[in-house]
Amino acid sequence: MADFDVAIVGAGAGGALAAAMLGRAGHRVCLIDPAREVGSQFRCEKLEAAHIGALRRAGLLDAIAGQGERYDTIWIARQGHLVERRPRTEYGFDYAQLVTALRESVPATVERIVDQVTAVTPKADASTLTLAEGQALSARLVVLATGLQPALAESMGMSRRVVSANHSISIGFDVAPVGRARFDFDALTYFGEHPEHRVSYITFFPVQDHVRANLFVYRDRNDPWLGHFRRDPVAAIGEVLPRLHKLTGAFEILDTPRMRPVDLVDTVGLDKPGMVLIGDAFSTACPVSGTGAAKALVDAERLCNGFVPGWLKQREITAADVAGFYADPEKVASDQFSRNLSLSAKRLALEPSLAWEAYRWVRFAGSVGRNVLASLRQPHHPHGAARS
Numbered sequence: 001m002a003d004f005d006v007a008i009v010g011a012g013a014g015g016a017l018a019a020a021m022l023g024r025a026g027h028r029v030c031l032i033d034p035a036r037e038v039g040s041q042f043r044c045e046k047l048e049a050a051h052i053g054a055l056r057r058a059g060l061l062d063a064i065a066g067q068g069e070r071y072d073t074i075w076i077a078r079q080g081h082l083v084e085r086r087p088r089t090e091y092g093f094d095y096a097q098l099v100t101a102l103r104e105s106v107p108a109t110v111e112r113i114v115d116q117v118t119a120v121t122p123k124a125d126a127s128t129l130t131l132a133e134g135q136a137l138s139a140r141l142v143v144l145a146t147g148l149q150p151a152l153a154e155s156m157g158m159s160r161r162v163v164s165a166n167h168s169i170s171i172g173f174d175v176a177p178v179g180r181a182r183f184d185f186d187a188l189t190y191f192g193e194h195p196e197h198r199v200s201y202i203t204f205f206p207v208q209d210h211v212r213a214n215l216f217v218y219r220d221r222n223d224p225w226l227g228h229f230r231r232d233p234v235a236a237i238g239e240v241l242p243r244l245h246k247l248t249g250a251f252e253i254l255d256t257p258r259m260r261p262v263d264l265v266d267t268v269g270l271d272k273p274g275m276v277l278i279g280d281a282f283s284t285a286c287p288v289s290g291t292g293a294a295k296a297l298v299d300a301e302r303l304c305n306g307f308v309p310g311w312l313k314q315r316e317i318t319a320a321d322v323a324g325f326y327a328d329p330e331k332v333a334s335d336q337f338s339r340n341l342s343l344s345a346k347r348l349a350l351e352p353s354l355a356w357e358a359y360r361w362v363r364f365a366g367s368v369g370r371n372v373l374a375s376l377r378q379p380h381h382p383h384g385a386a387r388s
């Protein structure tokens with residue numbers, strides 16, 4: 001008999017959610033990660049519709065979302081104009097806070113192992129895992145949720161295929177208005193004004209006791225604008241988003257901005273028995289799409305609700321069983337949505353052709369139309385219709 005029903009390698013967003021769900025379902029589970037505490041890192045910083053849906057289906061929405069900063073209206077600006085005050089509930093989070101909340105919802109029956117997995121021998125009846133400290137253990141199913149660290153998957157003959165190198169650069173920082181107690185909005189998403197600026201969008205949203213900003217640009221790692229940003233971030237933002245100040249007023253940056261260049265990658269060679277990859281270990285998303293963590297949560301939710309209970313009743317978990325998870329319609333839809341958005345957002349921001357310019361104006365008109373309809377449906381809406 002294997003030591004565990006399921007060994008989960010990696011306690012990030014995907015691994016921690018899987019551990020919480022499988023532990024609550026009464027399976028014998030271990031969760032292995034070398035980091036006891038989640039360190040501060042610039043990753044997903046808000047829960048949007050897809051994250052919220054996956055957490056709801058996992059039965060953990062209240063426990064997790066309650067620890068974030070809720071906001072219910074998002075101002076949307078396109079082509080330099082405020083076009084929509086979108087009624088939508090989201091939650092601002094620090095990534096460490098989000099993963100800590102997920103880890104805290106893992107029941108005590110799940111064995112927590114603070115160590116690094118250095119080798120896995122996947123087999124249909126029971127796989128063997130070797131830890132850095134030398135311990136070996138066995139599990140009927142291994143869930144590889146190791147995020148962006150490819151070493152373990154590569155040691156089993158899998159490899160990473162780069163779909164788009166240096167796809168985008170994400171920049172995160174804390175902001176505050178100058179001369180006023182607060183911004184006029186709860187949250188703002190402001191799209192790039194012109195392709196020559198190479199900006200997808202900047203978003204402002206509340207996190208704990210302050211306002212956080214994420215700026216997404218499409219630039220080479222050696223682009224001089226990035227050096228300008230490091231020296232004088234407010235001026236550099238003004239250069240590429242010249243009308244932003246009309247909505248934000250003057251603002252200051254409170255910390256040292258964090259920059260993360262991102263490649264889009266897939267893992268290939270997944271056909272292993274008794275082992276499944278989820279989240280970034282399976283494939284990555286561009287942060288512009290806001291779908292990477294959502295994808296990890298959807299993977300964990302689909303795996304634990306739709307597949308693991310049946311697999312654990314079988315004598316073996318074959319590569320064909322695991323392929324069934326990769327082909328799950330909801331997982332495929334989540335992966336495709338994420339990848340399509342990651343690729344199309346870049347074209348939407350950068351393509352100078354007339355066709356794309358027309359498409360940008362179609363989206364502008366769509367936002368205006370939605371805003372008018374929303375204000376007609378809610379004649380006493382506190383914000384009224386957008387004046388653009």
Ligand SMILES: Cc1cc2nc3c(=O)[nH]c(=O)nc-3n(C[C@H](O)[C@H](O)[C@H](O)COP(=O)(O)OP(=O)(O)OC[C@H]3O[C@@H](n4cnc5c(N)ncnc54)[C@H](O)[C@@H]3O)c2cc1C
Pocket residue numbers: 009010011012013014015032033034035042043044045046115116117118145146147148149152170260262278279280281285287289290291292293294295296
């Ligand atoms: C700058 C930036 C901004 C982003 N913004 C968004 C956003 O707005 N919305 C969104 O949805 N997504 C966003 N993402 C993507 C999102 O953060 C990731 O897709 C998500 O965090 C992936 O979760 P995961 O569980 O797959 O991996 P991770 O959270 O990276 O967890 C992997 C874990 O595996 C552990 N591990 C690795 N190797 C081993 C090993 N050998 N043994 C044991 N443990 C191991 C690590 O210690 C780590 O804890 C962003 C990403 C970046 C970089």
